[in-house]
Each structure stands twice: as structure tokens, then as C-alpha cells.
Amino acid sequence: MQEKVNEVAVTRSERVWYQTVGSKVWYFFNSLTLTIFVLMTLAGSSIFGTVIEQNQQASQYFAAYGEKWTRVILYTGLNDMYHSWWFAALLGVLTMNIIVCTFERFPPKWKGLLANKSPEKFEPRIIDKCSYHQTLNCPGDVKEVRERVLAAFKKKRFKVSSSSREGGHYFYARKGVIGRFGSDVVHISLLLILLGAMVGSYYGYKDFRIVYVGTNMTVPETDFEVRLDKFWIDYYDTGQIRQYNSLLTVIEGEEEVLTKQIWVNEPLFYKGIRFYQSSFGNAWDRINSANMVLVSKKTRMAEGSEFTVGWNEVKQIPGSRYSIRLAGYTADFAYDERNNTVFSQTAEANNPAISVEVYEGERLVSTPWLFLKYPGIFPAIPDSEYDLVFTDYRGILYSGISLNKDPGTNIVWLGTGVMGLGFILAFFVFHRRVWVYVRENGGSTEVKLGGLTNKNNFVLEKDIKEIVENINAG
């Protein structure tokens, strides 16, 4: 570290300003204090987004927090904080931090770990500096003990290299060096996940469609359409809803390519796009059929029985000279006086009304609106002794389908897989190194061993204990 500082000092004067800035930025990102700071800041700031409800209308914040704080919330983007510039910036700092630290640390680590193999290089005294060390006196001559030491390490699956000089034998045994790279694998996997999230937000989209049975929905950026064949609801015996289902058919050109039943949790996936069952409801602008009855204007008594007319169907009213066509429906009738149009105030069936065309023979005699809740409020057929009453209807369900294209998803899954591998390496493969020195010591043989591990001293101690037992047992 000290050398590095000197190096920087020496070269500083020869640097152009942007090199100086560049190296300052580099050293800013090459900091683990920064890492801890960023992680804690991400954790701390994320709390805001879970307390302040996200993506609400400004008026709702106003009601909950008052004017001053609403302004603060909107100004800082706390109403959609996970997509705000400063949250993105924090993730950016995290990314740079990972990249720079990996660049700085990985190559020396790699070299250091691979190079440090030779048993020629160590002095017996480094053994005493190890966190775990021990000296044994074994009966038997050096040669024999040497073999026992080798066998004991082999049995615990250590890799051993050895050399002999000046009457002593030196061993360097190690195991699990790959575990040292676990943290790098985890960091790379994080970069992959962030990359996948970015790809998804740039090249993907989300959309929502309301689809009626028998109709097609178009799909953006593709050459196919999807038709809803059927929508239905399954119930438990108790009457609780069990599942919403839609039967979808993919149509390419004229051809039906595939049909699949989807339900909540079971989307259709076709050419990179997912189709989810996300809601359902009653149509507000159409129905399946309506029931009506002809009544006498004078007595308000039914003339003949109730009859059913299908959507868009023309029907002769039984026992009369009129026929009728069911031409329109609106769930919550409202009238716009400015341009004389009828519209549905809400999607709920608060004031269901149908529009019909009444024919006498071939002649169109009237086009009234009939109201389920207000029968007879306007006469349906002028200049006639009869009136029409709207008594009932069968609605149409629509299926609400979400479309989602996210080409980054697979990168994210790849990242999570890599992360799993990294965790196994980082947390469950321990790098253990043991140095051993064996020499003749007045008739018996002295064995000194000392070990180091990057983590989990227990495992190392246990290993050494077993190895010592094996050496002693011969």
C-alpha cells in the first residue's frame, strides 16, 4: 500500500489534469468503506419507498402529508423512488465500486494464490506465526514419519508439495483455494443481474388488454395476434373463488399456431412475450342477451310472455306486430348533453340500460333506451297502446390480460444461478493452508505444523486434529 502511494506521488507531477482526475475517481471507487456506505444507504433509503406508498396521485400525498411534505416528496422523487435519478445513481456507484474493486483486487489475488506453492520458500519459523500451530514428537525415523505425514494429508484430500533441504523436510498442503474466488463470482453475478434489469427496462414493455370472448388482441412489436376463446371461473365447494381461467389461441397470419389455457400464475409464453391472467370483469358496453316483456300502456299488465333477444339479433315479439333489435348497452347510463352522446359513467352496472330498435313490419318506428331500474320512464313506442319493459340481461365477462416483454429476464436468471455458485464457493469452500516441517530430533522425529484459513477456524482445527491423530497412529 505504501509503495502505491509513493508511486502516485512520483507520477503526479507528470500527469495531465484529466489523468489526475481519473485516478482520483478510480481511487474513490476502489474503496470498501464506500461499499459499506452504499449498501447501508441503499438499505436505509429503500425504507422510504415502503412507508410512502408509491406511484399515487399527488392529491393522495397531499391528503396524507400536507402541502409542504408533498412538495418535498414530489421534488425528491420519493413518490417513485426506485425509478428516481438518485436511486439509479446509487446503483451506478455500486456498479462502479464492484468493477473497480474487482479490477484492483482480482489479479494480485489470482497471482498470489497460484504462485504460493513452493515448499522451498518457507522458513520453519513462519509456522509459529500461524493462527493454529502445533509441535509433535513422533517415535520412528524421519523417513517413516515423512510418509505418515504425507498419507495423513492425502487422506484429508489436501494437495501436498514437498521438498527436503538441510536435513529437514518441508511440506505445503492446501485445499479449497477455489473458495477464495467465491466473492468475485458473487460480484460478477450482481453485475449480471443489474445488466438484466437494465436490458429489461430499455427493450421491454408492459401492456394491458381487455379482451372479450371470441375477439382478438393485437400484440405490439410482433406479427401475431391472440384470440380469447373462453373465459371462466372455478369455485371451491364453499363458493370461494378458486381460479380464473382464459383459453388463448395464438394466430399468425391465418394460421392457429397454438392454444393454451392460462390462469393466475400460469402465463402463456410465446416469442418472448408473456400473457398473464390479471383481472376480469363485466363488459360495460355490451351484453350477451336481454329479456323484455310487452306491456299494455293502460293497465301496465304484461301482454304475452317475457322474451329474450340476443346481442345484435332481430326478433319478432311473440303475439304482436312488432319486431325488435338489441343494438346497444351501457352499464352506468349517462348522457352528455354537449354532443348528445350516451356513455357509461363507470364500469359498474349501476344503471344498466339497453338501446333497441323497434320495427313495425319493415318500418323502423322508434329507437328508445330502456332502463332496468326505471321501467316505463319514457314510452318505448310512441303512438302505440303497448310499451316495452327491460326485465333482465345476461352480461359478458371480459378477461383482463397483461402483456409483458422483458428480454432481460434470462440474464437475471443467469445472474442468480451464477450467484448461487458464488455463494457455495464463498461460504462453504474454505481455503486451508498448512505448512509442515519435519526433522530428526534426538532419536525421535519432530513435526511442526501450522495452518491458516480464510474463514472457519473450526474446520481447520478439526482437520489438523484429525491429521495429527493420523500421524500419531501411523
Next chain:
Amino acid sequence: MILSLVFFSFSFAFYILTALLYLGNWVFQKKWLGQLATSMAVVALFSTTMILIMRAGESGHAPFSNLYESMVLFVWATNLGYLMMEYKYKFKTAGAFVMSFEFLAMLSATMLPYRYKSVEPLNPALQNKWHWMVDLFSRFGLEKYAIGWLDFHVFTTFIGYAAFAISFGLAIMFLLKNRYETRGRNNALIGSLPEARMIDELSYRAIAWGFPFLAVGIVTGAIWANSAWGAYWTWDPKETWSLITWFIYAAYLHARVTRGWRGRKAAYLSIAGFLAVIFLYWGVSFVLPGLHAYA
């Protein structure tokens, strides 16, 4: 007769006994007490397993669908984790802490209001079992024991919680012990705890288990959300809190590996992490709005 309730009552008694035995072992330092305590913990584990199995049989889905069931799962995972640790590292004083904690968790599960306990059919968003598993199990008439991503998600998350709970218990033990060690005081009870350095290491090891399991929990949650809500990440409060918790433990790991934060500072971070876990588990469900039912 609802068998899961019978097993629950038994387990409750077993946890009281187990906790008492571990406490007795700690106070009196008798070998036979220790052995008895461990056997009792195994019996309690078996009994807790049976609650979960019976519950699955009664409801027809994996027993992780409400707060009560998740508490039982939490108790189960903590017990299993503790026993594994005891087996590996051979020290029993932590049992007194962990099992008392288990007893408290069981107690709070019994005190939950009924609506958090009843066996409910699953709402549409919670159903998806792995087809291959349903097919395989239905050959033996066991299809109701098949599981899906959601169950796997809850399961791994709770293993994580359990590991964090153990680490939390050890962090408290550490602080106790460390206080006595640094002040050079002596006390028979505290004296029989392992060295502070060792407790600290174990607390770290527990996090080294919890951290990847929580990660797997988050990822399987994302896989499930991807098919249920249409996106793998929606910043739902529960998701966000799991990430917050995960970041706190990530900070713990980095501080430990690279800045040498061991001992006291590490213990405080572990405690902070576990407070986040508690909020993630209980707080989010009761305090914050969101899509997650409970877990």
C-alpha cells in the same frame, strides 16, 4: 380430531421441557442433563415436523400459507439449524438461549387470533404447484403434498430467518461473555460459555448460512412473482424489505472480511440485521400495505 393440533400441544410441552433441560444443563453442568436436553430437542423437532405434515394433509397445500403455519415453520427451522450446529461444534449452552426463544415463538403462535390460524383454501394467486411433482405424487395418491415455487420460496426464506435468529442469539451471548472477559470478572454461569472469540465466529457462520438462503428465498420469490404478478421485481414492500435486510447482512459480511469488524461491532450489526428480519416477517404484514399475505 385435528391431528395437527394434537401435535402442536405436544410440541409446545416438548419445547418447554427442552428449554428447561438446556437451562438446567447450563446451570448445573451435568452431562446427563445435556444429553437429555439434546434428545428432547430431537423429539420436539420430530413433533414439529408432524405438525407441518398433518397440516399439509388437512389443508391440501404446503403448510406455509398463514402466519400460524409460518411460525411453526420458523420454530422447526430454528430447531433444525440449532441441532446441526450443536452436532458440528459440540456446544450446548446456546441451546438454553435458542430453546427459550423457541418456546416464546410457540407461545406467540398459540396466542395468534383465529383468523391467522384457520385452514383456508388458497386464493388464486397462491396456487402453483410444480406439474412434474404433482404428476409424480399423484401416482401414489399424494398429490396434496406436492409443492411449487411459492412453497419453496417460503421454505428457503424461513431457513434464512432461522439462521439469522441463531446468529442474533449468539450475538447476545457474545456481548454478555465479552463484557465479562474484558472486565476480567468471573461468574460461574458466564464462565461456562465458550470463549467470546468462538461465539463470534459461530455467529458469523450462522449468517454465512442465512445470507445465501435469504438470497435463494428472494430469487425464488422473484421466479414466483414473475409468473404471478407478471414481473420478477415490483418493489412491493415485502420484497423491498427482504432486500434491505439482505443489504444489512451484506454490509456485515464486508465489514467483517475487509475491515476486520469482529466482536462487538459485528454483534451489533447482527442484532440490527435481526431487527430488520423481525420487521420483514411481522412488521411489513401489519404495518405496511402490499401484496404479500404474511410471509
